[in-house]
Amino acid sequence: MITYPNLYHLKYFVDAVALGSISGAAQKNLVTHPAISRAISALEKHLGTPLLDHRKKSFKVTEAGYVVVEQAKVLLAAASEFETLSLKLPAEETVVIKIGLSRTLSTAYLNPLLQEIKRKFPLSTVQVRFGTTNEIIEAVASGSVDLGMTIGSQSLATLKQTVVKKGQFLLVESTSKSDSDKRIESKSFILTEPRFETEKLRAGYRKQFGKTLPTLFEISSWEVIAQQVQRGLGVGLLPDILVSNWKAGSFRVLKAAWFDCPYGIYLHSLKARPQSQVLEFTRDILASRRP
Structure with missing residues (x-):
């Protein structure tokens, strides 16, 4: 099993070397002098080599100690960046x-x-x-x-x-009932609330036939309008996406050269x-x- 050095031990050791003092590292990290000494001893035990040559009131960094300092700086910098990452997976x-x-x-x-x-x-x-x-x-x-x-x-x-x-708005009626009069001006219409396409239809119808569009129902739901059309109650103004899955032959689209309304x-x-x-x-x- 692979084990890794304690990051706090590494930080205490790096600070002690940088400051040249165990006491200085203790003050910087708000811990006691013995805590720094124990951390360095634990690090030396973990690595299996002395990092400091302790003297009466000072220490000398060993060759291995200098190597560990440089490697520890890299690890500590990476750990600092790691804390700022958002690692939440989608x-x-x-x-x-x-x-x-x-x-x-x-x-x-x-x-x-x-x-x-x-x-x-x-x-x-x-x-x-x-x-x-x-x-x-x-x-x-x-x-x-x-x-x-x-x-x-x-x-x-x-x-x-x-x-x-x-897509395209369509004028749709059911084929469920026979209708001998195919003229669009003979039909009654089912529309939604006033929108761009409904007003365009009204204006085009008036210009073409010189009269007001005969409106049977105004219903603020294309789905409900579609239901009424399928019952044969009138011509519905519907978006083509709504009739795309209707059974073939169950409806007809009324063509009107004076009305073209994409969406x-x-x-x-x-x-x-x-x-x-x-x-x-x-x-x-x-x-x-x-x-």
């Missing part, structure tokens, strides 16, 4: 990370994300908050959420905002907030995920 980092996103995005992103965080950081806790785009962005800006994920964004100087995916999926975090390893890992996973 898998041992214990933090609480708060994520905000819409239920639409949670379907594609949340389950695989939580599995990856649990695998990589088993001691961490993830708190998930659902909300609209505006609610999530406001939560990130206020600091109540660490990382937000939304369809669409706002321009806020305090936020770091990154587009991780692009971006954004990641939001505060620019000024320190980024933990868990947060950076979460951001990387979400940015690389392709639903």
Whole structure:
């Protein structure tokens, strides 16, 4: 079994040689004279060689003693640096990370994300908050959420905002009921709360047909809108990510040359907030995920 010298013994010995005095080393280290002497004796016993040639009121450093002094300085310097290191491994980092996103995005992103965080950081806790785009962005800006994920964004100087995916808003209706009239102007629409895409649709419809868009329901949830569309209740304005897993042939996309509305999926975090390893890992996973 390999044994190592006591670092305190090394320090006492180095200080005694540097100061030329056992008493001086004792004063510097706030210990007694005998404590320094015992430490040096223990070090000599450990190394199996005398380090000091003791005289009546002084000592002389042996050749071996000078070698040990130089090596001890290296060890003590390394030990000093070691104390300042953060040696916490990623898998041992214990933090609480708060994520905000819409239920639409949670379907594609949340389950695989939580599995990856649990695998990589088993001691961490993830708190998930659902909300609209505006609610999530406001939560990130206020600091109540660490990382937000939304369809669409706002321009806020305090936020770091990154587009991780692009998509398209679609006009979708169910094929479950026969509809002999395929004209878009004969349809009724189901929309979310006023947003960029809803207002663009209203404006385009008015310009194209000279009348107000016939709105059947306004529902602040794309998931609930999707449910109503699947029941055949109207045409829903939905992000394509939501219908990507729908059964082929169960819906149709209505084409309108006067309406084209792309979107971006954004990641939001505060620019000024320190980024933990868990947060950076979460951001990387979400940015690389392709639903």
